[in-house]
Amino acid sequence: MTDAAALLSAFDAQARPAEWEFPEGDATVDRDGPLFRVSWPNRRGFVAGPPDLGVEGDALDELIARQRDFFTARRQSAEWKTWSHDRPADLPDRLVAAGFTPEDTETVVIGLAEDMVAPVPLDGIVLRETRHWADIQRLVAASSEAFGKDVSFLIDYLIAKKDDPDTVIVVAEAEGRIVSSARLEIVPETDFCGLWGGSTLREWRGRGIYRALVAHRARVALARGRKYLQVDASEDSRPILERLGFVPVTTTTGFVWRPR
Known part of the structure; x- marks a missing residue:
């Protein structure tokens, strides 16, 4: 399995869910619709979800606002991690409109360990x-x-x-x-x-x-x-x-x- 589509499928099925299934340290994981919200007592929070959130328009704006309000009440910053192949495609624009600031974009690359x-x-x-x-x-x-x-x-x-x-x-x-x-x-x-x-x-x-x-x-x-x-x-x-x-x-x- 070395083609990009197959590697991406394995990544989406295994590596992404591990962010909220096996969080580090004294984390608390909450579910909000399709999202998983990970919070710690004294560090930046984390928000992510599956490749297709299944939520659009006003419902998506409300979902974003709830995450923003949750961390505002805790007086903590939080990262909402996105991937370019995710849906809905306008999620990044809606995050910016809600006051989130984009960090640097990085390329996810995957290789077979046996080849390295x-x-x-x-x-x-x-x-x-x-x-x-x-x-x-x-x-x-x-x-x-x-x-x-x-x-x-x-x-x-x-x-x-x-x-x-x-x-x-x-x-x-x-x-x-x-x-x-x-x-x-x-x-x-x-x-x-x-x-x-x-x-x-x-x-x-x-x-x-x-x-x-x-x-x-x-x-x-x-x-x-x-x-x-x-x-x-x-x-x-x-x-x-x-x-x-x-x-x-x-x-x-x-x-x-x-x-x-």
Whole structure:
């Protein structure tokens, strides 16, 4: 199964529902019609649903308003995640009209783990898995430098995930420093794993580290009985992933409500 339609069908059936069927931590999941609303005590909420909401027009506007009002009452922001193949097609426009702000659009790409495992020779660069607090601080500092923005908020997230057996954190070290990192997150009770957080310091790009991190995580995925690797890819990483054999299946955009 490598054609885009079949991969998208597997994604819609397995990976998407996992967002609300297996939420992280102390989440509360509420159902509102076709939607699933996930809320936490102290973090941004999440709203999503199936590919076809089956609601249009005024009824859709009312559904959007209820989610907005719910998080406004909690004084919390929330992300409503959309995919470009979803219905109704005017959902993004209605979210904007209701006061939601779109974030960057990313391309969902999916590949077969068995096709991604070929070893990549690295000169003077060592890959290793880690769960150590000090390494997490170092990798987040390196990621902030690589992305050109502060991502220190990831420290708390990765500290909370470091003992999770379904999360694998991988770093690439050279000359005594972490120069790249990424993680694998196994989606419970599915054939999917997500690849997240890939970043490489500028001076270390073009040496195969990104490909090596994908291959390492693909081998972990296969060892754990998973078939598919999925990435919400930026425009920087999408071409690299496509060259590795990943297939674009849709795009995704988060629309964020921020109470005043």
